[in-house]
Amino acid sequence: MRILDHESDVICRIFKAHLAGRTAREIANGLNEDGVIAPRGGSWDASTINGNKAHSHGRRGRTPKRPFSGLLRCGKCGGGMSIHDRSGSAIRIRCSTARESGSCDNDKRYRLDKIEHAVLAKLKAELADPIYVKE
Known part of the structure; x- marks a missing residue:
C-alpha cells in the first residue's frame, strides 16, 4: 500500500473539520466548493464522508x-x-x-x-x- 500525498491531505482535512465540529454535509460542501474530486469521481456528499451501509446491501430483503x-x-x-x-x-x-x-x-x-x-x-x-x- 502506498499513501499518496494529495489523498493524505484530503483525509487530514476531513478529520480536522470533523474534530472542529463540522457536519459531514458541511465538510462535503467545502470539498466540492474547492473542486476536490471524490474518491470515486464526481462530487462529495455526506455518505462519502460517513460511509453508507445501504450501498453494500442495496434493496435486497426489504420492501x-x-x-x-x-x-x-x-x-x-x-x-x-x-x-x-x-x-x-x-x-x-x-x-x-x-x-x-x-x-x-x-x-x-x-x-x-x-x-x-x-x-x-x-x-x-x-x-x-x-x-x-x-x-
Whole structure:
C-alpha cells in the first residue's frame, strides 16, 4: 500500500473539520466548493464522508414503503430524490445531491403524494389502451 500525498491531505482535512465540529454535509460542501474530486469521481456528499451501509446491501430483503422509492430523479442533475420533511400525511421530497453535497442548485420541494398520483394516473390511462392488453 502506498499513501499518496494529495489523498493524505484530503483525509487530514476531513478529520480536522470533523474534530472542529463540522457536519459531514458541511465538510462535503467545502470539498466540492474547492473542486476536490471524490474518491470515486464526481462530487462529495455526506455518505462519502460517513460511509453508507445501504450501498453494500442495496434493496435486497426489504420492501419499499412508497411505490417509487429509489426511482425518482432530479430533473436538473439526475441525482436521487429523498424525503425532505413531513407535514401531517404530506411528504415533501427534494434533490439528495443538493442536500448532501450542494453540487446541484435545485432547492425546490415536491409533494410526493401529488407525484405518485400523477404517475399512477398516467400509467393507468396508458395501460387502459387496448394495444397493451392484446393477447
